[in-house]
Amino acid sequence: MNAAKTLARYCSIARPILLDFMPPNSCIGATRVTCDVLEALGFHVVPFATKLVVEVPSLNVAYTSGLSDEELARSKGQVRTPWGQGWRGHLVAHVEGRLLLDSSFDQVNDGLRGRLRLRRKIVHFPLQDVSIERGFRAEYGGLADDGTELKITYATTRDESWRDAPAWNDEGLPFLVAALLGRMKR
Numbered sequence: 006m007n008a009a010k011t012l013a014r015y016c017s018i019a020r021p022i023l024l025d026f027m028p029p030n031s032c033i034g035a036t037r038v039t040c041d042v043l044e045a046l047g048f049h050v051v052p053f054a055t056k057l058v059v060e061v062p063s064l065n066v067a068y069t070s071g072l073s074d075e076e077l078a079r080s081k082g083q084v085r086t087p088w089g090q091g092w093r094g095h096l097v098a099h100v101e102g103r104l105l106l107d108s109s110f111d112q113v114n115d116g117l118r119g120r121l122r123l124r125r126k127i128v129h130f131p132l133q134d135v136s137i138e139r140g141f142r143a144e145y146g147g148l149a150d151d152g153t154e155l156k157i158t159y160a161t162t163r164d165e166s167w168r169d170a171p172a173w174n175d176e177g178l179p180f181l182v183a184a185l186l187g188r189m190k191r
Contacts, residue, residue: 011046011189012100015039016127018188023108024125026181029115032070033172035108036096039127041182043100046189050098050106053137054164057095059113060156061121061149068116070095071162094164105132105143105159121149130157137161 006014019039027034040050056071069077071094098106110128114121128147135141140161147155167173 008048008101012043012048012104012106012129014189015042015046015185016106016129019185020108020111020126022185022188023181026177027172029109029125030112031172032096032107032109032112033092033167033170034175034178036098037173037175038178038181038185039106039108040098041178042185042189043098043106045182045186048100049102050100051137052096052098052167054094054162054167055097055159056162057107058156058158060158061117061153062156063153064120066117066120068113070112070116071164092167092170094162094167095159096167097159099132099137100129103131103133105130121153122151123149130159 019042020035023031023035023038036052040052043050054071056069056076058067058069058072060067095107095109098108100106106127106129108127111123111125114123130143130145132143135143140163142158142160145157145159147157149155
């Protein structure tokens with residue numbers, strides 16, 4: 006199987022399996038498993054912290070993760086809905102220096118409390134010619150399952166505290182990685 010087909014297969018099968026073992030808002034655990042699986046399959050993968058904003062202009066609402074209190078206060082004209090408790094950021098992966106892979110993008114469903122529906126799947130966006138170390142901001146257009154327009158923005162942060170999070174260091178994750186690798190080889 007070539008690299009594009011391998012990534013497409015992983016993105017199509019992994020999220021429902023991840024959700025059997027972790028909550029939808031566990032970007033840290035989901036990204037850790039994604040990195041480990043893809044590295045075992047021969048990909049170069051780098052996890053990194055971002056701010057995530059998913060704006061839904063037609064509903065005048067946005068999901069945010071990783072924004073400071075000051076950034077939230079400056080956001081005018083839209084209701085901002087940060088996700089409850091936990092780490093204040095969003096963890097994603099840079100794959101082969103060309104793709105941003107978000108293993109828990111669908112957590113936006115829960116953050117917007119039923120105002121939007123996204124399929125439980127891993128999403129990916131092109132991300133080339135950027136330096137994660139120096140930082141970047143990337144904007145994408147997208148559609149929810151019902152055709153609702155989305156404006157999606159990722160911006161790197163220097164927050165490395167996710168590396169100490171229980172979800173990153175969960176001793177059970179290698180078993181989940183092994184199960185996903187087994188499914189990939191079928």
